[in-house]
Amino acid sequence: DADVTQTPRNRITKTGKRIMLECSQTKGHDRMYWYRQDPGLGLRLIYYSFDVKDINKGEISDGYSVSRQAQAKFSLSLESAIPNQTALYFCAIGTSGSLADTQYFGPGTRLTVL
Amino acid sequence: DQQVKQNSPSLSVQEGRISILNCDYTNSMFDYFLWYKKYPAEGPTFLISISSIKDKNEDGRFTVFLNKSAKHLSLHIVPSQPGDSAVYFCAASPGGSNYKLTFGKGTLLTVNP
Numbered sequence: 273d274a275d276v277t278q279t280p281r282n283r284i285t286k287t288g289k290r291i292m293l294e295c296s297q298t299k300g301h302d303r304m305y306w307y308r309q310d311p312g313l314g315l316r317l318i319y320y321s322f323d324v325k326d327i328n329k330g331e332i333s334d335g336y337s338v339s340r341q342a343q344a345k346f347s348l349s350l351e352s353a354i355p356n357q358t359a360l361y362f363c364a365i366g367t368s369g370s371l372a373d374t375q376y377f378g379p380g381t382r383l384t385v386l
Numbered sequence: 387d388q389q390v391k392q393n394s395p396s397l398s399v400q401e402g403r404i405s406i407l408n409c410d411y412t413n414s415m416f417d418y419f420l421w422y423k424k425y426p427a428e429g430p431t432f433l434i435s436i437s438s439i440k441d442k443n444e445d446g447r448f449t450v451f452l453n454k455s456a457k458h459l460s461l462h463i464v465p466s467q468p469g470d471s472a473v474y475f476c477a478a479s480p481g482g483s484n485y486k487l488t489f490g491k492g493t494l495l496t497v498n499p
Contacts, residue, residue: 322485
């Protein structure tokens with residue numbers, strides 16, 4: 273089983289709709305992250321959480337919100353989707369110990385906003 | 387301001403030859419550096435990392451070199467294989483308890499048979 277699972281894998285929606293992307297992990301790590309990838313722009317951090325009661329904005333949090341429902345689950349919401357939120361979205365988890373800065377990514381969700 | 391730069395959007399090499407992917411950074415607080423590989427329709431996969439206390443780290447065909455004075459790191463793949471064709475992202479972290487990564491824009495490597 274994959275360490276990080278994302279659902280859905282693909283989603284097409286319309287402008288103004290509310291969308292939730294879900295992420296779950298089986299590793300028991302405290303740290304979870306949401307990124308988006310756009311062509312030519314690399315990976316940009318949207319939100320991150322270091323434990324269930326900790327939520328932090330990343331560099332591009334406007335238009336997004338998150339919820340850390342449990343240690344293993346971290347959801348990303350688009351309250352009112354707009355076309356420029358069309359992108360690949362990745363969830364990542366942070367490990368501990370000697371590789372504490374290393375993050376491991378889920379398979380991604382391709383979101384299209386029409 | 388882009389703190390991690392991968393100035394080559396793409397690189398093409400012949401199978402069996404060396405691939406060298408470069409990355410520059412501007413933030414002197416970065417303490418830990420990573421390379422990720424990404425295939426289409428998959429998430430980025432951790433490849434190799436290096437701490438700022440080292441100047442080289444090797445793992446099989448992959449070696450990362452760090453030149454702190456030049457704020458430059460490179461990933462060497464020897465020998466290159468067609469299965470290495472992917473987008474490679476360089477990432478950096480300030481270390482400590484920050485646990486946030488800053489990514490470059492990526493370099494598309496194509497290894498031709």
